Amino acid sequence: MKISGLQKNSFVDYPGKISAVIFTPGCNMDCFYCHNRILLDNKYQKLISCDDVLNFLENRKGFLDGVVVSGGEPTLQKGLLPFLTHVKSLGYPIKLDTNGTNPEVVKSCLDKGLVDYIAMDFKAPLYKYKDICRTDVELGNIEKSVDLIINSGINYEFRTTLAPGLNVDDIVEIAKQIRGAKLYVLQRCRNEKGEGLSYSAEFINSWLREIKSIVNSVETRGMSFSA
Numbered sequence: 001m002k003i004s005g006l007q008k009n010s011f012v013d014y015p016g017k018i019s020a021v022i023f024t025p026g027c028n029m030d031c032f033y034c035h036n037r038i039l040l041d042n043k044y045q046k047l048i049s050c051d052d053v054l055n056f057l058e059n060r061k062g063f064l065d066g067v068v069v070s071g072g073e074p075t076l077q078k079g080l081l082p083f084l085t086h087v088k089s090l091g092y093p094i095k096l097d098t099n100g101t102n103p104e105v106v107k108s109c110l111d112k113g114l115v116d117y118i119a120m121d122f123k124a125p126l127y128k129y130k131d132i133c134r135t136d137v138e139l140g141n142i143e144k145s146v147d148l149i150i151n152s153g154i155n156y157e158f159r160t161t162l163a164p165g166l167n168v169d170d171i172v173e174i175a176k177q178i179r180g181a182k183l184y185v186l187q188r189c190r191n192e193k194g195e196g197l198s199y200s201a202e203f204i205n206s207w208l209r210e211i212k213s214i215v216n217s218v219e220t221r222g223m224s225f226s227a
């Protein structure tokens, strides 16, 4: 298990919990808006030892409510399951962030009871996936991950970054793909300088109206609205 970053506490990455966030290097996508790019390039990887991270988590018991494993794409890590098993043995609830490309790994995590919350990015309607993630993704794997997560019995969310190029029809199409989901989150896209894009409230509200009846709950995250 390679770890390239540790955020010692976060109030926003695990709903309702103060969490530590662990970042793994490498990703099998190349989303044009990715802001974790430094984690994706082997040249820039400065790895942190797993033992150091586990010792940190051991010492923070009682101060942290949970652990988020994020990326890059954590399901690419060969040592993911043993690592999660170790974190679980410390008593922490775990949230896993994934792009949904490795349903077998997601299934193993679920079958072994190693994750308590999954956040899966649903990048685009399937017909536009390649436009956003600039990679030939096996779309059947995305669908398999959605099925696994919806039927998992644990808490979860699907989330879409409102990237330029996605329109309301695309968002409705994604909502249909995750029909009945507990929670669908629309999140703000950032430009190459890291500045969040601004959307008109009318624009976002019209999108929310369209998808409210398709999923159980919908939220916006990190949005700033223009007049």
Ligand code: SF4
Pocket: 027, 028, 029, 030, 031, 033, 034, 035, 036, 037, 071, 072, 073, 099, 121, 133
């Ligand atoms: S899936 Fe996530 S980490 Fe990977 S390229 Fe896209 S935004 Fe970056």
